[in-house]
Amino acid sequence: MQLGRRALGAVLLTFGIITLALLTAALVIVPAGEAALAAVPAKDVAYAAGAAGAADDTRPPTRPAGLRPCPVPFAPTKAASRETGYASICWSASSDDTGVAGYDLYRLDAKGFVLAATTTGTVGGFSGDLGRLYTMYVVARDSAGNVSPPSTLITVAAVRGMTPTSSPSPEPGDHVPPSKPTGLRDACLPDYKGVSFCWQPSTDNVAVTAYDVYRETATAYTRVGTVSPSSYLIFMESGLVTGQRYTYVVVAKDEADNVSQPSDPLSALSGEGFPTPSPSCTVSYRAATWSSRLNAEITVRNIGTTPIDGWRLTVDYPASTTQLVSGWSADWTQSGARLTGTNKQWNKVIPVGSTTQVGFTASYSGSVPAPVSFALNGRLCVVD
Template identity: 35%
Template sequence: MPVKGLHTAAVLMGAGLMGAGLVGAAGLPASAAAGDTTPPSAPGALWHCPLPADPGSGLGIGVSLCWGAATDDVGVTAYDVQVKQDGVFTAIRTTTGPGSIVSGLTLGQSYTFRVVAKDAAGNAGPPSNELTASAGYLSGMPPSSPPPSPSPIDRTPPTRPEGPEPYAAYVNGAAGLTWTKSTDDVAVTGYTVYAWIDGAFTPVTAQLSSSGDRVVGVVYNLTPGRDYLFYVVAKDAAGNISAPSDLVRQRAMVEPPVASPSPGTDTTPPGTPTGMATVTGMDIPGGVFLAWYTVSDDSGIPPRYDLFRRTDHGYAYEGENGTPRDIVTGLEGGKPYTFQVVARDAAGNLSNPSAPYTAIAQPGGTSSPSASASPSASASPGSGCRVTYAATTWDGGFTTTVTITNTGTAIVDGWKLAFSFPLASQRVTNGWSAVWTQAGTAVTAENYAWNKTLKPGQSLYLGFNGTYTGENPKPASFTLNGTTCS
């Protein structure tokens, strides 16, 4: 199918980037592996890589893409390179290697790409991250004579959608929201609605209508009676995307409504968190310490809190806490960050989000504070822990987020996390929110002075960058102060 912004004469050129040159394209094999129903993994990080071609090669105008190889139980046979067009991704190239050249583009125009891996049976895995890149000269040098002046490029995004509110949609499994129309220097061409589903914000199909200066979006096919968080971004014809709206909570309609809930069913959300503020007096380089007022729930069980940080075009989940406070690290010192928090009870009911609060990250770049945990720290009565290890892997490198949760009944005052890599080639290069050391395959992370205390139900978020060769399996087990964690 034709894709706007790509010239029909030469949509794409030879594609797999391997070694220092170009290899020809290859499609899917003629026969599929019978009985294989397991899709490949998502490809590793997609990035705009340097073009492996000599200056003056005359490859035209386009973008050079690289990504980390995907894995499969049988074998990855192809990658589909997809470009976003009118909010929908379309496959425009199939290649066998972890790279592709996309040519025939418009000089200076931005394009958004992603990659999907396939196996011989035709199973398609989840997509890679999305990458937006501007088209340039693929030869690495401008032509000998100046090209015609391109049309003015629209680089101004629309304003963010303001004033999001719930909107009643009387259809079973539907949830509605409304917001003030965005504006743009040219024109707003549409909106994308995101919903918090199973621990991640996902774009969802919304039926849009407008009245005056307000837009109404109705999302269908949700779970009736379930609470959802939403936000909205606006877009223009050039592909510019606005900053996200504030978060808004809405419950999917149960239609027709029942006279009363089933006995014992909890449908009442917790109270709305208020009073978010910065806690001062702690040295947290590149971080902020946030606290807010405790809220209650009709069940009598204290709710948990989910903290979200606004990014350029969406929200980052900073994790959950059993207490009304959180320390966020890994930020840029001196930069403002906006947060909202939501309370969640044991039945999954969500409160309305708190009002947005903007905090300034403490200056970073200081030398590491001395760790106060003793290497010989031992488990105490009532101790218990849970560790999650989530790695984003690309060719030769990876970034890992580690979450430590105190599942015991005692306060942890000083901690040391320990684990071992399965392979000798896996190495920690640098980390944050802990003092990281490695000897052979053994890795330890010890607290700083500002994050030594871990209360029951509280979670800590730390991480590191690393390198590897071949495979990058996760550690088999973790201990905290000598206690094996779940």
């Protein structure tokens, strides 16, 4: 019996020595960092690795594509006195090196694009006035906060269920949006340093009050300017990279904050413009006023290096409330807010350093107008 106990003790001692040796070997061959992680539960190790990966991730997801109308089967509802529908779209999933965390859907209103919905799937939408058209775009996000380029714009109607519904009864107030801006054309001001483009006016049942211009950026469509209605609509943006193309859309809106569908996108080139010539003239202007009329006297001096042989002087006023009545020492005409004087035969040549004096009488309404610019043969003059 005693021998059996001694044998058992020896076995236990041998097992303890072997176990200690294995533990020692494990500590020797495992690097310090991994030995520290060995004490962390497996799920926490995975979380720590994911967090580290997210911190190092700077690559955004791909641009959402394949946008299409995708109404969902909601029951008809009413909010206050207006029937509501649901504006909904589907899109193809974006890809990302660490995985897409979600999608943000932006809706266009009179103040710009606003966040309308967030989803982890590829279907999204929001409630709206039944039958009304809504423009939207989608961006994808990953867990590191990187945001994809914006999708193309899509315009869909707010409907009920999977099939389009009849238009609701009209309600008091203006709910008709302006027509879609068309005819966008690049380089409408070729000597401008930057982007310049123009388009055709929209129509509205009441009146168009403004045009908002949006430029596509790395993650959004950003409003970069607003243009007032006129017979010639042009937008200009400076401070861009010369030689690079930028994508723009134009949206018309009315006084009731109805917004049109965006124009078709325009890819506009940022040009280097033409060199600005040195002024060749100075202008002195003075005007006497009486009973809503003004008598303008203009002295033009040639400060260039060669005689001016034949000239056209343009005088631009800020508003077309100024109306030409008569003029002298030039043949005067008017187009809009611009008055133009063309030389007489006897004052056709202005020698270097010499002056010529011209003038006109005009009527006006409101406050006394002051010219905003003078140009001789298309080149701006310095105002004394």
